[in-house]
Every structure is written in C-alpha cells, then in structure tokens.
Amino acid sequence: MITKILLEVLAELGEAPVLIDRRFSREIGEVGALSARKIAAAPALAVRLILVLLKRPRFCVFFCTNRSFSFLVDVVLGELLRFFRIPTVNYIHTRGYSELAERGRIWRFLVSRLLRGAIANVCLGETLKADLLPFVAEGTISVVKNTVEVPPPEAGMRQRGHILFLSNLLEEKGADVFVEMAIEMCGISPDRRFSLVGAPVDDGLLAELRERVRKSGLSGRIVFLGPLFGAEKWNALASAEVLVFPTRYRFEAQPLTIIEAFSVGVPVVATNIGSIGDLVEDGVNGWLVAEANVNSVKEAVLKATSEPATSDRLAVGARRTFEQMYSREVFRAEWSRVIAGMRK
Known part of the structure; x- marks a missing residue:
C-alpha cells in the first residue's frame, strides 16, 4: 500500500x-x-x-x-x-x-x-x-x-461495545492476548462483543484460539472473521469502538492498521513498542500498554470504553490525529x- x-x-x-x-x-x-x-x-x-x-x-x-x-x-x-x-x-x-x-x-x-x-x-x-x-x-x-488510502465514505458507523483485533493472526501480533482478554471481559461486560479480522498464518494457533473460545461458551460474542479486504475491511474497522493491537513483534515500527483506525475515528489500545508511542497518546486517541499481557490490555480497554463521553472524546482525538499528522x-x-x- x-x-x-x-x-x-x-x-x-x-x-x-x-x-x-x-x-x-x-x-x-x-x-x-x-x-x-x-x-x-x-x-x-x-x-x-x-x-x-x-x-x-x-x-x-x-x-x-x-x-x-x-x-x-x-x-x-x-x-x-x-x-x-x-x-x-x-x-x-x-x-x-x-x-x-x-x-x-x-x-x-x-x-x-x-x-x-x-x-x-x-x-x-x-x-x-x-x-x-x-x-x-x-x-x-x-x-x-x-x-493510508482514504476510506470509502460509506464505511460503517462505530458501535458501542464492539472491540476489534485487525492484523495477521500471530502470537507476535497479540492474537492470543486479545482472545484471552475478550474471554475475561465477556465475564464482566455482557454488552461487549469481540471480532478478530486477519489472515491465519499459523493454522495451529488459529485452531487453538477457536477451541479456547468454544470451550468458554462465547462463540457468539468472540468471532473470527478471517481476512477482509476493501469495503468489508473498512466496514469492520469503522464499526469498532476501539481497535486493540497488543503486538510484541520485535521489528514493529509504525503499523498501518493503527493509522487506518485513526482515519475512521477509531481509538486504539496498543503496546508501546517501535514507533507506536509516536502515534498513540494516552487519553487523547487511545491508550498505550507497556507489555502485551491480558491484564494491562483489559484495563486499557476498560478505560477507553467504560464511559461514553470518554469513548467519544477518544474517537474525535483519533480522527484529529490522522488529519494533522498522517493524512x-x-x-x-x-x-x-x-x-x-x-x-x-
């Protein structure tokens, strides 16, 4: 791209x-x-x-x-x-x-x-x-x-309680952390749902994560959408209340998925590695976590989504960040x- x-x-x-x-x-x-x-x-x-x-x-x-x-x-x-x-x-x-x-x-x-x-x-x-x-x-x-490319004008609207993971389904990108976080949050937040969008690179990992969700009885609230492209991808992204990107990839630099989220006014919870700290500012357009672990990611997601006013403010900050710095x-x-x- x-x-x-x-x-x-x-x-x-x-x-x-x-x-x-x-x-x-x-x-x-x-x-x-x-x-x-x-x-x-x-x-x-x-x-x-x-x-x-x-x-x-x-x-x-x-x-x-x-x-x-x-x-x-x-x-x-x-x-x-x-x-x-x-x-x-x-x-x-x-x-x-x-x-x-x-x-x-x-x-x-x-x-x-x-x-x-x-x-x-x-x-x-x-x-x-x-x-x-x-x-x-x-x-x-x-x-x-x-x-990033300009998103289509018909991209979907943000939906309260929709938490999204958008990346290749790899442990390095935090897919496992996202699933475990989603399972825990479903226990305390009955109004939230979770989606994973991305290509499965490791079929064994995908099978393991699907089985973990199945055993938890949460298959209706934690869904694997696979790789999406074009309008389908933009619709999934724009419908999220927050994007979660708990990466621990050793070569992480400046992920396009975060900039894509900002372009449609979706705040981001992400690990503070590479240049991600140059993108995400706590309380302005999302929250940073020092390590990609379940507890820290869950706490950051709760801070970003528990209050509608906070969620809306972060969404405005995300779009403003894109326009001022990444357009x-x-x-x-x-x-x-x-x-x-x-x-x-």
Missing part, C-alpha cells in the same frame, strides 16, 4: 517514478524466511536495477530491510547505487539495525556501509531515529510518517521536503 501511495505522490510532485519490486515474498509466512526461490530471484533483481541505473535516474528511493538474507541483498544493491553514483534515499519501514550490528564487526560494517551510502535516511517516527543514530549523523535522518497531504508535504533537500 505505501509503495503504491509513494509512487502516486512522487508523480504528483512532478517525478516519473519507476518501480523495481523485489518479488521475494508472496505471502506473509514467507517474510524473513530463506528459500531457494528467493536466492534465485536475487540476481534477477540486481540485473533489473542495473538496467534502470544505466538510464541515469535523478535519484533512487530504496526500501531497506534488515532480515538477514534480504539485508545482504540490500547491501549489494546499495553498492550498485554507489557505483553508479545515484543519489539515494534509504526508506526504512522497520527497526532492528542496531540489533543486527550487534552480531559482530562484519555485520556492523555492512549496516554502516548501507546506511551511510545514502544521502538521506527516512524513517517513520522520531522514536525510530535511535536505531539509526549509531551509524549515521542525525542531520541525514528525516521522518516521513506513514499514511496524504502531510505525507506529500514531507516527501516534498525530502526531495527538496536532495536538490541542495
């Missing part, structure tokens, strides 16, 4: 972007996993990049990764960009470069080489700068916050500033 929006925004800014996609992972379960197909695809990616570089583009926006194999491919691609002397912006949608560098001197050298090879490094939030500062000067780091207009202005800086 961000790639599509970036290409559109660059075109709006008078550029003529050409996309060189990786073609590595076809589904979420393949991300970060080494395979023969990925190894075979790497040389073809380098060739496609060289063919474009021979046309002497004015600059390159380079989506950097830090998973071991993909990172090593990035290092090679970075050297090609350096060889052809193409001004480069590293566009970083993850965190963990400092952790990667801790593997040893060679890894630290490669991280520094990749990040310093660009004239600018773009990350998603102020908090994420700390991951890059051991390797590059602060003046070379810019923050461009994520944005497409803000995204375009921030990229315009980055490009202007490259021309100096």
Whole structure:
C-alpha cells in the first residue's frame, strides 16, 4: 500500500517514478524466511536495477530491510547505487539495525556501509531515529510518517461495545492476548462483543484460539472473521469502538492498521513498542500498554470504553490525529521536503 501511495505522490510532485519490486515474498509466512526461490530471484533483481541505473535516474528511493538474507541483498544493491553514483534515499519501514550490528564487526560494517551510502535516511517516527543514530549523523535522518488510502465514505458507523483485533493472526501480533482478554471481559461486560479480522498464518494457533473460545461458551460474542479486504475491511474497522493491537513483534515500527483506525475515528489500545508511542497518546486517541499481557490490555480497554463521553472524546482525538499528522497531504508535504533537500 505505501509503495503504491509513494509512487502516486512522487508523480504528483512532478517525478516519473519507476518501480523495481523485489518479488521475494508472496505471502506473509514467507517474510524473513530463506528459500531457494528467493536466492534465485536475487540476481534477477540486481540485473533489473542495473538496467534502470544505466538510464541515469535523478535519484533512487530504496526500501531497506534488515532480515538477514534480504539485508545482504540490500547491501549489494546499495553498492550498485554507489557505483553508479545515484543519489539515494534509504526508506526504512522497520527497526532492528542496531540489533543486527550487534552480531559482530562484519555485520556492523555492512549496516554502516548501507546506511551511510545514502544521502538521506527516512524513517517513520522520531522514536525510530535511535536505531539509526549509531551509524549515521542525525542531520541525514528525516521522518516521513506513514499514511493510508482514504476510506470509502460509506464505511460503517462505530458501535458501542464492539472491540476489534485487525492484523495477521500471530502470537507476535497479540492474537492470543486479545482472545484471552475478550474471554475475561465477556465475564464482566455482557454488552461487549469481540471480532478478530486477519489472515491465519499459523493454522495451529488459529485452531487453538477457536477451541479456547468454544470451550468458554462465547462463540457468539468472540468471532473470527478471517481476512477482509476493501469495503468489508473498512466496514469492520469503522464499526469498532476501539481497535486493540497488543503486538510484541520485535521489528514493529509504525503499523498501518493503527493509522487506518485513526482515519475512521477509531481509538486504539496498543503496546508501546517501535514507533507506536509516536502515534498513540494516552487519553487523547487511545491508550498505550507497556507489555502485551491480558491484564494491562483489559484495563486499557476498560478505560477507553467504560464511559461514553470518554469513548467519544477518544474517537474525535483519533480522527484529529490522522488529519494533522498522517493524512496524504502531510505525507506529500514531507516527501516534498525530502526531495527538496536532495536538490541542495
């Protein structure tokens, strides 16, 4: 999604972007996993990049990764960009470069080489700068916050007591915490219902969570809707009183699902990791929890939903946050500033 929006925004800014996609992972379960197909695809990616570089583009926006194999491919691609002397912006949608560098001197050298090879490094939030500062000067780091597609005008209305989980059904994303929290809250809040929207990555986990709900006798109030797309996804999201995102994903940066929730005026309860603390502000557009555990998430959800006036205030704050910080207009202005800086 961000790639599509970036290409559109660059075109709006008078550029003529050409996309060189990786073609590595076809589904979420393949991300970060080494395979023969990925190894075979790497040389073809380098060739496609060289063919474009021979046309002497004015600059390159380079989506950097830090998973071991993909990172090593990035290092090679970075050297090609350096060889052809193409001004480069590293566009970083993850965190963990400092952790990667801790593997040893060679890894630290490669991280520094990749990040310093660009004239600018773009990350998603102020908090994420700390991951890059051991390797590059602060003046070379810019923050461009994520944005999302505009939701359809016919998206559903918020419903009191509807608590939503929207992400891939992974323990790392907190699906297990959400289910356990939902079971406990059903015991104390008879007017609340809970929905999980997302693709099951681990069939064993999905079966375990379904069985846990079945045994609790709450299958009518805790429902698994599976992956939803387009209008169906937006309707499910817009109908929530609050989105719960109890992630413990080690590379979490700035989840689009939170920004999507804000765009339709839905406040968020989320773990304070990555750049999530740059998005969610306690009592303004949701609540942060220090750890993704059942008790802390339950308490935050109760604070966000127990009083209608509080719920409504958080909903207004969520929409205001989107308009002021994460709209497409803000995204375009921030990229315009980055490009202007490259021309100096």
